[in-house]
Amino acid sequence: MKFLPPVLLILLSSTISWAQEKAAPQPLPAVKPATEGKVWGALIFATNDAAQLTGAQEKAPKHLGALDERLGKVFAFKHFEILGQHQQDIFREYESWVVPSRDLFLKVDSNGPAENGGVKLHLQVWREQQVLVKSDAVLRPGSPLFIGGPKWKDGRLIFVLSLERK
Numbered sequence: 464m465k466f467l468p469p470v471l472l473i474l475l476s477s478t479i480s481w482a483q484e485k486a487a488p489q490p491l492p493a494v495k496p497a498t499e500g501k502v503w504g505a506l507i508f509a510t511n512d513a514a515q516l517t518g519a520q521e522k523a524p525k526h527l528g529a530l531d532e533r534l535g536k537v538f539a540f541k542h543f544e545i546l547g548q549h550q551q552d553i554f555r556e557y558e559s560w561v562v563p564s565r566d567l568f569l570k571v572d573s574n575g576p577a578e579n580g581g582v583k584l585h586l587q588v589w590r591e592q593q594v595l596v597k598s599d600a601v602l603r604p605g606s607p608l609f610i611g612g613p614k615w616k617d618g619r620l621i622f623v624l625s626l627e628r629k
Contacts, residue, residue, distance in 0.1 A: 497555040499573045499582045501627045504561030505548040509540035510618030521545040537609050577601045602626045
């Protein structure tokens with residue numbers, strides 16, 4: 464068996480290495496998917512018994528103002544607590560998921576822009592692997608969407624969705 468001399472072997476391996484570097488594919492520039500805006504979603508526990516509150520200290524975004532007062536006008540409860548919240552881009556050609564908790568979440572599909580700076584959406588509220596509600600809605604800045612969810616403890620869960628920016 465015949466062996467190559469060490470100098471030739473080093474030269475050959477460096478030539479192969481140089482050829483591999485030159486042939487390496489160049490990374491493609493990152494393409495960011497088109498979006499219709501950004502939403503904030505929260506899972507809120509509503510109750511009349513303050514002792515039922517879990518003690519979560521999460522705060523709503525400032526652009527929503529007094530969220531508890533707004534919720535109190537729609538739902539017959541005195542106390543509201545954010546259990547979880549999530550910000551998410553609304554993609555034009557892809558589904559988006561607002562996931563404020565492990566058990567209850569919202570699938571958002573854009574149906575395009577709406578008048579007055581809003582976005583047309585197809586919404587699905589999910590609990591684990593089951594769809595609870597399907598609906599179409601128009602979400603506009605300053606006008607959050609409240610979705611009454613299932614009863615929980617001595618109250619009710621509420622899903623809030625707000626358009627943060629277009």
